[in-house]
Amino acid sequence: MRLYPTGPAGTRAAALAAALLLLAGAGLAVADDGRPDRDFTIEDPRVTESSGLAASRAHPGVYWTHNDSDDGPYVFAVDSRTGKTLATITMRGVGEPRDVEAISIGPDGDIYVGDIGDNLDGTWSHVWIYRFPEPKQLRDATVDAVQYDVKYADGARNAEALMVHPKTGRVYIASKNEDGGGLYEGPAKLTAGAVNTFRRVDEVPWVTDGAFSPDGKRLVLRSYFSAREYAFENGRLGEDRSVAAPFQRQAESVTYTADGSALMFGSEGARSDVVRVEVAGGGSGGDQDRGKPSGSGGAGGEAGDQGDGGGEDGGKGGAGLGAAIVVGAGLLWFALRRKRG
Numbered sequence: 352m353r354l355y356p357t358g359p360a361g362t363r364a365a366a367l368a369a370a371l372l373l374l375a376g377a378g379l380a381v382a383d384d385g386r387p388d389r390d391f392t393i394e395d396p397r398v399t400e401s402s403g404l405a406a407s408r409a410h411p412g413v414y415w416t417h418n419d420s421d422d423g424p425y426v427f428a429v430d431s432r433t434g435k436t437l438a439t440i441t442m443r444g445v446g447e448p449r450d451v452e453a454i455s456i457g458p459d460g461d462i463y464v465g466d467i468g469d470n471l472d473g474t475w476s477h478v479w480i481y482r483f484p485e486p487k488q489l490r491d492a493t494v495d496a497v498q499y500d501v502k503y504a505d506g507a508r509n510a511e512a513l514m515v516h517p518k519t520g521r522v523y524i525a526s527k528n529e530d531g532g533g534l535y536e537g538p539a540k541l542t543a544g545a546v547n548t549f550r551r552v553d554e555v556p557w558v559t560d561g562a563f564s565p566d567g568k569r570l571v572l573r574s575y576f577s578a579r580e581y582a583f584e585n586g587r588l589g590e591d592r593s594v595a596a597p598f599q600r601q602a603e604s605v606t607y608t609a610d611g612s613a614l615m616f617g618s619e620g621a622r623s624d625v626v627r628v629e630v631a632g633g634g635s636g637g638d639q640d641r642g643k644p645s646g647s648g649g650a651g652g653e654a655g656d657q658g659d660g661g662g663e664d665g666g667k668g669g670a671g672l673g674a675a676i677v678v679g680a681g682l683l684w685f686a687l688r689r690k691r692g
Contacts, residue, residue, distance in 0.1 A: 387412025387431050388608045388615070392624050394434040398427055402511070403454035403560060404604035404617045404625065405462070409485050411609065413437065415462060419619065420450045424481070424496075426464060428489050431615075431625070438489040442496040445481050453513035453560060453604075457520045460485050464496075465513030467524060473507040480513065480522065480541065499541045504550045508532070511603070512561035514570065521586070524549055525558040525572060532558055536586055553588045560604045565611040573605045573616065580630065597626040 393401055393416065400419035407413040412431045424442035429435070442464070450468030457463060464481040483496040501524075510532075512525035521539060526532035535549035556579070561572040563583065570583040571594060578596035582589030596602065597616055604617035608627075617625045 385432055388610075388613065388627060389431060390624065390626050391429075391431045391434045392622050393429055393617075394622065395427060395429070395436040396621065397439075398429075398436070398623075399621045400619045401617050401623050402452050402603050402619060403465070403513075404606045404615060405454045405456050405562075406606050406609045406615065407485065408456055408460055408609060409487060410437075410489055413489065414606070414615065414625065415454055415456070415485075416604070416617065417451050417454055417464065419452065420448075420468065422448070422451070424448055426454065426462065428486075438486065439491045440483075440486065441493040442481055442483060443493050444495050445498045446479070448481075449475070449479075452511040455513055455515040455522075455562065456485060456517075457515040458517050459520060463513060463515050463522065465510075465524070467501070467510045467513055469507065469509040472509045472528075476507055477502045477546070478510070480547075482541070497543050499543055499547050500545070501537070501547050501549060503535060504548050505533075510535075512558045512572065514561045514563050516567050517563050517565055518567040522549075523561075525555050525561050527558055529557060531556055534588065552586060555588075559602060562606045562614075564607050565609065571605055571607070571614060573602060575602045578605065578614070578616070592631075594630065595628055597628065599624070599626070 398416060398418060401416045402419040403417055405415045407415060407428070410428070414429050414431055415426055416429055417426050424445055426440045426442065427436050428438040428440070430437050448466050450470065451464060451466045452468040453465035455463045461482050462485050466479040466481065469475050469478065478501050480499040480501055481496045482499070483494045486492060486494070508526045509528070510524050510526045514523045516523070522537040522541060524535045524537070526535065532555050533551040534553040534555050536552045537549045538547055541547050555572055557574045558572045559574055561570060563570050568583060569580055570588065571578055571580045573596055576598070578594040579591045580594050581591040594614065599616065599618035600623070601619040602616065603619050606615050607613070608615060612629065614628045614630055615625050616628060617623060
């Protein structure tokens, strides 16, 4: 657990190399226009495995996140205007977190934290959900949290996506499986001190995170290389469409902006980027069926329906950045070749 206190040819070649690095850096730059809910970088050096993301309801432009396993009962409030952490919340009254993978906010303003990971696919007979009210003031604090024991009706499994419906308050979990997982529905009301059984109600693809739209009518599920947005009605998935998910180092998280106009996609890693993607019919922006990335980050093309899986390559920048790097590398190789000749 971590403890947190509050010759001419050579010159040309070198120049080309420097230009190439600058080009790559420019492609990865995040716009700093002072507006909330834009592309941003999580600056806090403690947040190295941002595995979940939730847009604050009480504090516009603020996003809640947390680390993956082996960290502790901590949740961070990050300002999308600056990427800086505004508050570190320590949960009190819960056990030692095991594999925290997801975060969501309910209609009552409570924050739900999903300690639901199980990388050994069924080793743990139960997982946990932690719950506490979203703080009215953003400052470092220790808060009392309620812990719920969770089991699945059809046996233990790995999961990384927890979604609280913004109207009914019902909690859903999407399991993670290479061959496809399930959407699990929790009881109408979670109960502390008793087992809360989640039942499989639908089938889903490989999922690393998910989120409901603010009106509860849509559910987005993301994987490492793609994302799909589903109509959601009466607790079941409906018609779906592809969303232009950005390519990221390790695509782990997603949430709608508080106004529902866009999706924010996050990734693990030190100084990880969060990328805004407009959604169709979501308010401002969203003029394409599949959505599109905001212009500030140049964030990747859409993976569409290609197969899902792990991988560390990719990252912000997309096809344009990739092409530029290839061209720059070719120029650098040509300059060095001339020098040898």
